[in-house]
Amino acid sequence: xxxxxxxxxxxxxxxxxxxxxxxxxxxxxxxxxxxxxxxxxxxxxxxxxxxxxxxxxxxxxxxxxxxxxxxxxxxxxxxxxxxxxxxxxxxxxxxxxxxxxxxxxxxxxxxxxxxxxxxxxxxxxxxxxxxxxxxxxxxxxxxxxxxxxxxxxxxxxxxxxxxx
Amino acid sequence: xxxxxxxxxxxxxxxxxxxxxxxxxxxxxxxxxxxxxxxxxxxxxxxxxxxxxxxxxxxxxxxxxxxxxxxxxxxxxxxxxxxxxxxxxxxxxxxxxxxxxxxxxxxxxxxxxxxxxxxxxxxxxxxxxxxxxxxxxxxxxxxxxxxxxxxxxxxxxxxxxxxxxxxxxxxxxxxxxxxxxxxxxxxxxxxxxxxxxxxxxxxxxxxxxxxxxxxxxxxxxxxxxxxxxxxxxxxxxxxxxxxxxxxxxxxxxxxxxxxxxxxxxxxxxxxxxxxxxxxxxxxxxxxxxxx
Numbered sequence: 001x002x003x004x005x006x007x008x009x010x011x012x013x014x015x016x017x018x019x020x021x022x023x024x025x026x027x028x029x030x031x032x033x034x035x036x037x038x039x040x041x042x043x044x045x046x047x048x049x050x051x052x053x054x055x056x057x058x059x060x061x062x063x064x065x066x067x068x069x070x071x072x073x074x075x076x077x078x079x080x081x082x083x084x085x086x087x088x089x090x091x092x093x094x095x096x097x098x099x100x101x102x103x104x105x106x107x108x109x110x111x112x113x114x115x116x117x118x119x120x121x122x123x124x125x126x127x128x129x130x131x132x133x134x135x136x137x138x139x140x141x142x143x144x145x146x147x148x149x150x151x152x153x154x155x156x157x158x159x160x161x162x163x164x
Numbered sequence: 165x166x167x168x169x170x171x172x173x174x175x176x177x178x179x180x181x182x183x184x185x186x187x188x189x190x191x192x193x194x195x196x197x198x199x200x201x202x203x204x205x206x207x208x209x210x211x212x213x214x215x216x217x218x219x220x221x222x223x224x225x226x227x228x229x230x231x232x233x234x235x236x237x238x239x240x241x242x243x244x245x246x247x248x249x250x251x252x253x254x255x256x257x258x259x260x261x262x263x264x265x266x267x268x269x270x271x272x273x274x275x276x277x278x279x280x281x282x283x284x285x286x287x288x289x290x291x292x293x294x295x296x297x298x299x300x301x302x303x304x305x306x307x308x309x310x311x312x313x314x315x316x317x318x319x320x321x322x323x324x325x326x327x328x329x330x331x332x333x334x335x336x337x338x339x340x341x342x343x344x345x346x347x348x349x350x351x352x353x354x355x356x357x358x359x360x361x362x363x364x365x366x367x368x369x370x371x372x373x374x375x376x377x378x379x380x381x382x383x384x385x386x387x388x389x390x391x392x393x394x395x396x397x398x399x400x401x402x403x404x405x406x407x408x409x410x411x412x413x414x415x416x417x418x419x420x421x422x423x424x425x426x427x428x429x430x431x432x433x434x435x436x437x438x439x440x441x442x443x444x445x446x447x448x449x450x451x452x453x454x455x
Contacts, residue, residue, distance in 0.1 A: 006171075024170030025325075026168065026169055026170055028166075028167070046436065047206050048165070048206050049203050054269070055269055062268055063272050063273060065275060067199050068198055069198065069217075072198070116268070116269070135268065136358050137355070137356055158178075
């Protein structure tokens with residue numbers, strides 16, 4: 001068993017910063033982000049790929065960080081919700097829109113919602129209602145009924161279009 | 165909800181994978197996209213001693229088209245297959261099926277081979293592969309072999325793949341000759357992206373006179389494995405496919421299935437939904453072939 005506890009060194013870029021750390025093989029990427037790197041913005045809901053709270057961007061595309069081993073992230077680029085702020089650490093357009101349109105209640109699902117919405121709006125800043133619903137289809141929210149989350153994404157999209 | 169300890173090997177070649185599997189004595193397991201294995205590890209339903217990662221093996225990823233088949237390598241992401249123009253034009257039934265698989269977050273990691281290896285009786289890619297008479301290529305230290313989908317599914321999450329074999333690719337035969345093909349995929353699930361309560365995949369071939377030369381109807385989620393409705397298919401062949409013809413053969417669906425009762429649906433409901441989805445899928449596939 002001592003062999004199995006061997007830590008493996010990985011190097012990856014998280015929110016623009018390259019980091020090297022040693023991880024146990026069984027450690028999930030979500031646990032690495034929260035427990036090893038203290039990036040607690042990524043929330044863990046179900047830990048088996050159902051709720052979407054732990055969504056992050058891996059090389060620009062949304063994935064569930066609880067369904068990937070930390071060792072598998074070696075050499076990849078990761079964006080967490082912390083990486084969505086402006087450079088001066090103020091909220092980005094999407095985050096501000098969630099604030100203005102009340103796109104959250106308890107806030108547990110919010111990081112995952114933001115990640116899914118960011119991926120959508122990066123590819124398409126004028127999404128239809130169906131496209132928005134599809135993009136956040138893998139993110140469960142138990143408070144809002146989704147209406148205000150959808151309105152927040154629509155507000156962010158309109159502000160992004162205005163900003164050009 | 166934390167995985168038990170295991171040894172991790174980042175494999176560099178297929179040879180290395182089959183060697184580790186061979187020495188693993190059933191305690192070594194392959195990880196590709198991890199979208200089904202990671203939950204199994206977290207819930208400790210799987211407690212392997214060794215996890216072999218095949219993500220860096222270039223020859224296990226990608227889509228190849230030959231004159232008579234489309235080959236999807238095991239580690240090809242579901243998102244890549246869904247976005248592939250080759251898949252959309254040559255394997256429309258597979259593209260339709262993958263659009264129901266999970267969500268963008270899981271399709272971005274999840275692989276075509278992983279879905280076939282996990283073989284959940286309600287999952288979409290195995291169902292489409294069964295309807296299209298696909299086969300998988302498997303490899304062990306002893307050599308390679310091919311297994312047709314008809315012989316591949318043994319039970320829920322149980323396949324003909326042995327513990328010491330790795331799935332290399334799935335091969336989809338392309339229709340040959342002067343035929344018109346129509347396909348359809350329908351499913352009922354609690355929410356979009358959830359596992360299907362019941363799913364139906366239809367693949368219809370018509371000859372130049374509009375006569376059905378080949379019909380495939382596969383039903384998933386309504387038995388321990390995805391099933392082909394062979395009696396119904398036999399009755400559809402050799403005639404034009406009309407609404408009356410479909411109605412005449414539809415009773416075969418409920419007869420062919422032994423669904424389970426669970427928290428999602430009763431056996432009676434599954435039988436009924438299977439019949440309704442079969443009718444929709446056959447009607448839509450026939451209409452598409454007639455276009």
